[in-house]
Amino acid sequence: xxxxxxxxxxxxxxxxxxxxxxxxxxxxxxxxxxxxxxxxxxxxxxxxxxxxxxxxxxxxxxxxxxxxxxxxxxxxxxxxxxxxxxxxxxxxxxxxxxxxxxxxxxxxxxxxxxxxxxxxxxxxxxxxxxxxxxxxxxxxxxxxxxxxxxxxxxxxxxxxxxxxxxxxxxxxxxxxxxxxxxxxxxxxxxxxxxxxxxxxxxxxxxxxxxxxxxxxxxxxxxxxxxxxxxxxxxxxxxxxxxxxxxxxxxxxxxxxxxxxxxxxxxxxxxxxxxxxxxxxxxxxxxxxxxxxxxxxxxxxxxxxxxxxxxxxxxxxxxxxxxxxxxxxxxxxxxxxxxxxxxxx
Ligand SMILES: NC(=O)N[C@@H](CC(=O)O)C(=O)O
Ligand SMILES: [Zn+2]
Ligand SMILES: [Zn+2]
Numbered sequence: 333x334x335x336x337x338x339x340x341x342x343x344x345x346x347x348x349x350x351x352x353x354x355x356x357x358x359x360x361x362x363x364x365x366x367x368x369x370x371x372x373x374x375x376x377x378x379x380x381x382x383x384x385x386x387x388x389x390x391x392x393x394x395x396x397x398x399x400x401x402x403x404x405x406x407x408x409x410x411x412x413x414x415x416x417x418x419x420x421x422x423x424x425x426x427x428x429x430x431x432x433x434x435x436x437x438x439x440x441x442x443x444x445x446x447x448x449x450x451x452x453x454x455x456x457x458x459x460x461x462x463x464x465x466x467x468x469x470x471x472x473x474x475x476x477x478x479x480x481x482x483x484x485x486x487x488x489x490x491x492x493x494x495x496x497x498x499x500x501x502x503x504x505x506x507x508x509x510x511x512x513x514x515x516x517x518x519x520x521x522x523x524x525x526x527x528x529x530x531x532x533x534x535x536x537x538x539x540x541x542x543x544x545x546x547x548x549x550x551x552x553x554x555x556x557x558x559x560x561x562x563x564x565x566x567x568x569x570x571x572x573x574x575x576x577x578x579x580x581x582x583x584x585x586x587x588x589x590x591x592x593x594x595x596x597x598x599x600x601x602x603x604x605x606x607x608x609x610x611x612x613x614x615x616x617x618x619x620x621x622x623x624x625x626x627x628x629x630x631x632x633x634x635x636x637x638x639x640x641x642x643x644x645x646x647x648x649x650x651x652x653x654x655x656x657x658x659x660x661x662x663x664x665x666x667x668x669x670x671x672x673x674x675x676x
Contacts, residue, residue: 333645334642335644341636341637343368344632346600349582350374351657356657359395359396364604366637368401368404369429373431373433374387377408379407379413381420381421406445407421408444409445415456419461429465430465432464432491434470435502439551439596455496459497462501464632466503469489469552471485481552482508482511490515498520500522501522502522502524503523504516506531506577507525508555510559517566524574527566527567528577528578530664532567532607534554536554537557547597548597549596551595552625567611568616570619580598580599585653598661599663604675605648610622644672644675649667650668650670
């Protein structure tokens with residue numbers, strides 16, 4: 333096969349950042365994806381519908397001409413989120429749901445949740461109005477090993493949360509372990525997960541063997557190969573519970589290549605070809621369409637895309653850097669080759 337097309341995919345987990353960087357990040361995603369869930373971990377965080385509306389306008393201003401792109405805004409759940417804020421979001425078409433960051437778990441999560449149980453009335457309102465809860469699923473306790481943080485979060489926080497609120501619509505974002513796959517499969521159709529390209533294509537050896545590779549560092553951290561294999565099987569399984577979410581998360585080169593480097597892989601410049609590379613290596617290209625273009629829209633209740641994008645088998649090299657208004661960034665997979673290329 334030299335060329336194939338699929339309905340325009342959606343990215344169900346994306347960081348665009350703000351300010352001058354939007355001129356780079358918005359076109360990079362809008363070129364390929366029809367919709368994207370926009371993460372609210374700005375400084376300060378996007379906690380209210382009013383803030384989300386302003387942020388959405390700044391994003392819309394950067395969409396290239398003749399391009400249709402719909403940003404779906406996620407609000408940042410805090411200890412101060414109220415039932416009224418859930419009801420307001422439920423009635424607002426521009427808001428897709430609330431994002432739960434355990435405080436301290438990841439980039440710009442300081443304002444995140446410290447006491448999940450104390451928000452039970454908020455989760456009850458989310459379940460009642462079917463407002464999705466998007467979750468960064470890691471505990472942050474200092475005595476829990478970083479490689480165990482997802483599993484411990486699932487066992488001690490998520491399962492009890494869903495036992496208390498069985499109707500809650502929940503997406504476990506950027507899953508990294510077989511434990512997460514088991515958890516999602518054990519739940520009903522209102523629980524799903526997104527999977528990033530880096531967690532499908534890499535394991536922790538790619539982060540640590542032969543030297544530390546800061547551009548492969550993201551959270552939740554890459555796990556051992558047996559977990560990677562479980563994620564790979566989930567992605568090609570044809571289960572509608574697993575779908576595309578890049579978690580493209582740009583940081584300046586100087587912030588990644590540092591004594592204390594930031595977490596996040598800027599995958600947007602190569603996102604769809606990266607997923608195509610993975611599905612091709614698995615001899616499962618026929619499963620890419622459901623994963624990238626159907627299952628996420630079905631889960632969230634959006635129409636499937638009508639327009640199509642085409643990929644051709646022409647090897648290309650991901651650039652070493654991307655110039656932006658805030659300095660160079662090193663994209664994920666920089667200097668490496670990819671087999672599939674998007675036809676403009
Ligand atoms: N994934 C990451 O490593 N980083 C994300 C935050 C997140 O999604 O956890 C970021 O905003 O940089
Ligand atoms: Zn996260
Ligand atoms: Zn993210």
